[in-house]
Amino acid sequence: QATSVANAMLLFATAPFMAAVLGWIVLREPVRPATWVAITVAIAGIAIMVADKSGGVALKGSLAALGSAFGFAVFTVALRWGKSGEMLPSVFLSGLFGIIVTSGICLFLELSLVLSVRDGGIAMGMGVFQVGAGLILYTLGSRSLPAAELALLSLAEVLLGPLWVWLFIGETATLNTLTGGAVLLAAIAGNALSGKRRRPPPITSP
Structure with a gap:
């Protein structure tokens, strides 16, 4: 932005x-x-x-x-x-850290934490497929590269x-x-x- x-x-x-x-x-x-x-x-x-x-x-x-x-x-x-060890839980932890950091930024900038149904659906889709699945594959690849x-x-x-x-x-x-x-x-x-x-x-x- x-x-x-x-x-x-x-x-x-x-x-x-x-x-x-x-x-x-x-x-x-x-x-x-x-x-x-x-x-x-x-x-x-x-x-x-x-x-x-x-x-x-x-x-x-x-x-x-x-x-x-x-x-x-x-x-x-x-x-x-x-x-x-098993590093896939790190993907879950990254999501939690993301929630904490993003919430802090929104509060600092006085932005609303409430999403519309459309924006929430887009966010969920990106979280599962665009970010979540990608990070899981990336984590699996980290074992051999x-x-x-x-x-x-x-x-x-x-x-x-x-x-x-x-x-x-x-x-x-x-x-x-x-x-x-x-x-x-x-x-x-x-x-x-x-x-x-x-x-x-x-x-x-x-």
């Missing part, structure tokens, strides 16, 4: 960098050189996607987008840290975003979006194909 969608997408794409650094610091999890290259290429692809989108950029919105990227990186590293590669694969959301708005809203993709999306897809596919070691290194306790 405080910055452009393009700017928020680009800043959120820093999550793999944050996850790689946090994974190396907290888990002593090495990052393959090919993954670093793929992250760089992915960032370049997203930059191409948003290069033709202009709009005012507010500092508050930019900081919020970076905070979202950092939170996603922390969530990824936490999943890897607890991979030997390093933190940096998990975050990199999540960037496919940026690639598929233009497809969803085209299908449901009729918003057409620009040449920059198609070109950048192709670069991003190449980065994700290249990283997956370069991973000869299918199992990540064991996490050693500090």
Whole structure:
């Protein structure tokens, strides 16, 4: 709400960098050189996607987008840290934390906590399918992929975003979006194909 969608997408794409650094610091999890290259290429692809989108950029919105990227990186590293146990309850806990944080924000901004039937239905659908199911699959994948590669694969959301708005809203993709999306897809596919070691290194306790 405080910055452009393009700017928020680009800043959120820093999550793999944050996850790689946090994974190396907290888990002593090495990052393959090919993954670093793929992250760089992915960032370049997203930059191409948003290069033709202009709009005012507010500092508050930019900081919020970076905070979202950092939170996603922390969530990824936490999943890897607890991979030997059952981490699916963390998805439930994330929902509880989301309720607490969002309620606090609404109260601070003096926004109503009451939803209309239509908005409540949309929220429930997104909570179950768009967020809930996605986080469950992401959590299951965290058992066999390093933190940096998990975050990199999540960037496919940026690639598929233009497809969803085209299908449901009729918003057409620009040449920059198609070109950048192709670069991003190449980065994700290249990283997956370069991973000869299918199992990540064991996490050693500090």
